[in-house]
Amino acid sequence: MSHGLASRAGRISAQIGIVVAIFLFWEVAVQTGMANARVLPPPSLVLPRAVAMLGDPVVLYNLWITSAQVLLAFVLVAPIGIAIGLLLGESDYFGRAFKPFFFFLASVPKSVFLPVFILAFGIGFTQKVAFGMFQAIFVLVISAIAAAESVSSDFLKTARAYGASRRQLYLDIYLPAMLPVIVEGLRLGMIFNITGVLFAEMYVSRAGLGHLVSTWGMSFQMVNLFAGILLAAALSIAVNEALRWYENKVGAWRG
Amino acid sequence: MSMRTAGGNDDRSGWILLLKNPLVLRLACLGMILAFWEIAPRMGWVSPVMLAPLSATVISGVTDFGVFARNLGVTFGSLALALLIALGGGGAVGLLLGSVRPLRTTLLPIMSSIYAVPLVVVYPVFTAWAGIGVESKVLFGGLYGFFPMLLATAAGVRTVDGGYMVAARSMGATRFQMIRHIMLPAALPSIMSGVRIGSAMTAIGVVVAEMMAATAGIGFLITQNRTMFNTAEVYFGVFLVVVLAGTIDWAVSVIERRAGSSYPRKVRTL
Known part of the structure; x- marks a missing residue:
């Protein structure tokens, strides 16, 4: 800087x-x-097609399906993952019992479990949301554990010594310390979630951006395929950079 | 861990006392999950299509051992070639981007942005270009592991103490000597974490590619059994992939320990 x-x-x-x-x-x-x-259409064809897609009702409908799945999965999994992580991070007993469990599961490749989700939930909307949540939950739990452990006991002691109220402790010590770590977890979880939903759509589905991309690939519509990839890439980079910006903002006090 | 007393060593021992030990709680939960896995499909609590009993899963693996082994072999072959691309290519580019300042400040942020892109959407390009044989798996797996390896290597090289470089250069070290004797040892921990994550991602990439379109491999076998509703075989295949990933992780940690011991552990500042 x-x-x-x-x-x-x-x-x-x-x-x-x-x-x-x-x-x-x-x-x-x-x-x-x-x-x-x-086999490699030039950008002079791909870029205009990508822009035109944003006005195409079929593409927009499928984009909406994908976004709805990603957002619903995110809204459902974020509080669950963070709550589990904070519980494991704050409670010595539950932490000792289940932390190794989650650390192990976080390192397991989750994409291979997709067929299991199809057996359990079918191939519709619910299955995509459930799989997106499954992809995201472990990184959320791990980062919430890290967040709980990142609160400096020196800060807490100092604040208590100066007579900080419970409310002040939570708002001025716990929250600023934990937020950057949790937002980082949310960002990674969101990337895994998007990847999971797109993969599930490409694997077996009837709708969604992943479904479109996979169909275009199989029918050798290369201009559409590359335009679809550019759209997916642009959207996930935008989500990632927005969350990274917020992460840096709430973490600025750390220097 | 060793400080904890084993519950139940006095006459008040009971379930409550036993459960005070977190390890017991963990094992109890694990046991309950395994028991549920076995009992629930047998009792009809969940449909046998959703979940095959643990014993049926193991039995299917034993009876179809030949098929699983053959496909696992195909996956291993693709994986070995893909690792060459991911670790070799990612490591080399990471070394370059991390050590050359103008490249580091311009290209590296672009690379870390690309890392956020869900690479699965690129797979249809690979099948369109290279078919659904082994080639597309190797290329896709290589791409999947390329970026984590690149970023970790670049991050490692970047943290090398500039003082060492200045000292070496003033004593007339060549560029190769500086890479061999200063950058690599100092960046080793970071490079090894890149190898760990990169290998795991490469393995996932190969299996995911096999699941989407292939003619052989463990991912293909899982998909094939899923379409035929052979639930037990699906679970056994998933189990094998988890074991595969665990084995790779273990192998990397062994190499990590070996490689780490050939260099001085603590890097002293000048």
Whole structure:
């Protein structure tokens, strides 16, 4: 941060330049015949198609299905995951009993469990939401445990010594200490959740962005396929950067 | 752990006292889950399509051992090649991006943004380009593990104390010597965590690719059994993948210990 605004602006314009250069190289490679336009459509076709998709009712409907699944899974799993994590982090007894359990499950590859979710919930909306929650819950629990353990006992002692009320302790010590760690967990959980829902849609489904992408791939509609990938990438990068911005904001006091 | 007294060593021993020990609670819950797994489908509490009894799952694995072993072999082959791409490629690019300042400040943030993209959506491109054979699994698995390896290596190289570099350069070290004797040892813990996460992601990538479109492999076997509602085989396949991931993690930790011992443990500051 010490480099100042000028170098920050320079860095961002350099990054934009790199992204533009990649697209230019891609275009030139196709136009000069280095790459086959049939398997790698040029950005001059893909980018307009991606923009046009945002006005296409079929794409918008499927995008809405995916967003609804992701959001519902997130809204359901966030309080559950954080509550479990805080319980395990604050209570010595439950922590000792179940922390290893969650640390182990967090390291287990969760994508392979998708067929089990199909056997249990079918191939509809519920299954996608349940699978999204399953993908996200472990990282949420782990980060909430870390958040509970990140509250500095020195800060607590000092605040108590100066006669802080219970309310003040929660609002001024616990919350600012825990929030950045929890928001980081929410961000990672959201990425896993999006990945899980898209994967579930690509695997077996009747609707959703993942379903569209998978269908386009199988029917060799390469321009649609690349445009769909760009949309999915842009949306998840936007979600990730927004949560990262919030994470940095609430964590700014840590320096 | 060793400080805890084992509940039930006096005459007041009972369930309540026993449950005061967190370890007992954990084992009790684990036992209950396993018991539920066995009993619930047998009693008809859950449909046998949803959950096959534990014993049926194990039996299906034993009777179909040959099929599972053959497909696991295919997965291992794809995985080995994919690891080469993910760890070799990701490590090399990470080393480059982490050590060259202009690249680090411009390209690295782009790489960490790409890491947030759900890469599953790219898989149809791989099947369109390389077919549904082994090639698309190798490429997709390699891509899946590439970014975590790259980011961890770059982060490790970045934390190398600049003082060492200045000292080495002033004593006339070549670029290769600086990488070999300063950057790699100092970045080793971070690189190894990249190897750990990268290998796990590569394995997931290969299995996920096999699940979506393939003709062989453990992921293919799981999907095939799911479409035929062979619930016990599905559970056994999932179990095998979990074991596979656990084995990889264990192997990496063994290498980590070996590699760590060949360099001085504590890096002293100049």
